[in-house]
Amino acid sequence: MAYSDKVIDHYSNPRNVGTLDKSKKNVGTGLVGAPECGDVMRLQIEVDEATNVITDAKFKTFGCGSAIASSSLATEWLKGKSVDEALAIDNMEIVEELALPPVKIHCSVLAEDAIKAAINDYRVKNGLPELEAAKSHH
Amino acid sequence: MLKLPIYLDNNATTPMDPRVLEAMLPYFTEQFGNAASRNHPFGWQAEEAVDYAREQIAQLINCDPKEIIFTSGATESDNLAIKGVYEMYAQKGNHIITATTEHKAVLDTCKHLEKQGARVTYLQVDEKGLINLEELEAAMTPQTILVAIMYGNNEIGVLQDIRAISAIAKKHGALFFSDASQAVGKVPVDVVADGIDLMAFTGHKMYGPKGIGALYVRRKNPRVKVTAQMDGGGHERGMRSGTLNVPGIVGLGKACELCRVEMEADTARLSAMRDRLEKELLTLEESYVNGSREHRLPHVSNISFKYVEGEGLMMGVKDLAVSSGSACTSASLEPSYVLKALGLSDDLAHSSLRFGLSRFTTDEQIDYAINHVKEAVTKLREMSPLWEMFKEGIDLNSIEWAEH
Numbered sequence: 121m122a123y124s125d126k127v128i129d130h131y132s133n134p135r136n137v138g139t140l141d142k143s144k145k146n147v148g149t150g151l152v153g154a155p156e157c158g159d160v161m162r163l164q165i166e167v168d169e170a171t172n173v174i175t176d177a178k179f180k181t182f183g184c185g186s187a188i189a190s191s192s193l194a195t196e197w198l199k200g201k202s203v204d205e206a207l208a209i210d211n212m213e214i215v216e217e218l219a220l221p222p223v224k225i226h227c228s229v230l231a232e233d234a235i236k237a238a239i240n241d242y243r244v245k246n247g248l249p250e251l252e253a254a255k256s257h258h
Numbered sequence: 259m260l261k262l263p264i265y266l267d268n269n270a271t272t273p274m275d276p277r278v279l280e281a282m283l284p285y286f287t288e289q290f291g292n293a294a295s296r297n298h299p300f301g302w303q304a305e306e307a308v309d310y311a312r313e314q315i316a317q318l319i320n321c322d323p324k325e326i327i328f329t330s331g332a333t334e335s336d337n338l339a340i341k342g343v344y345e346m347y348a349q350k351g352n353h354i355i356t357a358t359t360e361h362k363a364v365l366d367t368c369k370h371l372e373k374q375g376a377r378v379t380y381l382q383v384d385e386k387g388l389i390n391l392e393e394l395e396a397a398m399t400p401q402t403i404l405v406a407i408m409y410g411n412n413e414i415g416v417l418q419d420i421r422a423i424s425a426i427a428k429k430h431g432a433l434f435f436s437d438a439s440q441a442v443g444k445v446p447v448d449v450v451a452d453g454i455d456l457m458a459f460t461g462h463k464m465y466g467p468k469g470i471g472a473l474y475v476r477r478k479n480p481r482v483k484v485t486a487q488m489d490g491g492g493h494e495r496g497m498r499s500g501t502l503n504v505p506g507i508v509g510l511g512k513a514c515e516l517c518r519v520e521m522e523a524d525t526a527r528l529s530a531m532r533d534r535l536e537k538e539l540l541t542l543e544e545s546y547v548n549g550s551r552e553h554r555l556p557h558v559s560n561i562s563f564k565y566v567e568g569e570g571l572m573m574g575v576k577d578l579a580v581s582s583g584s585a586c587t588s589a590s591l592e593p594s595y596v597l598k599a600l601g602l603s604d605d606l607a608h609s610s611l612r613f614g615l616s617r618f619t620t621d622e623q624i625d626y627a628i629n630h631v632k633e634a635v636t637k638l639r640e641m642s643p644l645w646e647m648f649k650e651g652i653d654l655n656s657i658e659w660a661e662h
Binding site for chain 1: 565566567568569570573603604605608640641642643644645646654657659660
């Protein structure tokens with residue numbers, strides 16, 4: 121399969137690989153996917169509680185190049201966004217930015233799910249109500 | 259200077275040996291005759307070339323030259339053998355025994371025959387990839403006409419116990435067919451000593467050309483016949499019509515001769531390189547060789563690297579032309595059915611690479627491959643949440659994964 125230049129760039133030079141301290145109250149962690157499906161993404165955000173702005177984002181992904189690129193791109197986009205802005209990120213924006221082919225759209229869906237899961241984790245930790253169940257793509 | 263990418267997918271196909279090409283060339287433009295033309299020297303020359311090739315082939319597998327039926331390749335030979343026996347021996351029975359790790363050309367042919375009334379037993383294999391001989395014996399019935407078990411597996415290189423299998427088939431009055439595409443030319447295959455009644459093989463897996471293959475069909479003890487699957491001029495003792503592919507046949511003959519003469523030296527060199535590659539890659543934690551390491555082709559290694567995903571790994575080893583245990587073309591990954599048959603979990607089957615060496619593989623290429631794979635696996639593991647969990651001692655089975 122031919123990958124787009126952007127996918128190759130993110131795969132070869134992934135941004136923000138790493139781990140945040142999930143015991144911290146202002147860190148939200150999302151773990152989505154399943155090993156037997158060939159994709160597992162863990163995406164973490166660190167939020168400035170005063171401004172509600174995401175100050176740091178990290179990921180680790182088990183998956184194909186498109187899955188790695190989708191999560192790498194997501195962390196780039198998350199930094200500096202408010203939590204509400206982050207919630208508005210749609211998987212199709214990732215598809216467009218990375219020029220993902222139809223068979224790889226599920227990678228972008230997974231990245232969106234990971235963002236929502238991380239935000240939800242942050243909200244629950246801080247006594248906010250859970251998000252409505254992330255809209256189902258499946 | 260090392261040329262990239264490095265070709266290590268020699269179970270898919272091998273490059274042609276230049277000596278084979280040289281032998282073939284005159285038969286395209288100068289000696290282009292039809293081997294069935296009996297009335298002029300063009301035909302005689304072609305027939306002579308074909309007869310010589312038959313002898314070269316026969317010498318490699320220890321058969322009579324008349325027992326070679328030329329085909330377009332192993333897929334056609336598999337079809338001709340299985341369908342041809344099924345039709346020819348219909349009066350005796352309709353039962354075929356094969357194994358779950360066979361090539362698709364065998365499995366799908368069997369499935370095709372099931373729709374026409376055949377009863378097919380698919381033997382399971384153990385974690386090493388070997389069939390159980392007691393299960394084979396227990397599956398034999400008076401209606402069993404054919405046992406179809408491959409010689410060496412294309413994905414993991416495992417060699418079945420061919421002599422024991424053929425003995426069981428013979429004892430119960432069934433014919434024994436083996437797809438030996440991966441084995442002929444690589445390990446000593448002797449149809450007499452091995453007790454093989456029908457055997458498929460092909461040029462392009464043994465440094466010969468594509469588009470030419472053969473089916474060995476035993477002529478005595480017992481005399482085996484197969485029903486032709488194409489109608490026409492009745493070539494190849496009536497079993498396979500069609501003008502003979504003379505350049506291809508000359509190439510297959512030459513390839514067989516080279517394999518016979520050089521097998522011992524090739525095997526020693528290739529198995530030493532393969533073992534070095536394997537030893538080095540197994541220094542990576544949580545890496546496993548798939549299939550038997552004792553009963554195996556000398557030039558193949560199939561290794562799973564746990565906690566890295568197969569397609570990501572393929573992208574990481576872009577300087578190598580290798581094959582992966584998963585075909586990821588959509589959201590639903592298709593792990594290799596051969597690796598699954600060994601009992602591998604989906605994630606281990608996904609994260610496997612098959613290395614296939616050839617006569618032309620160099621030590622320098624193996625050195626490069628070792629470093630390249632090590633770097634890719636290490637990099638992907640640093641990026642893998644599963645690896646991190648494993649390192650923290652978290653049991654991945656204890657996590658409730660969201661299926662998607």
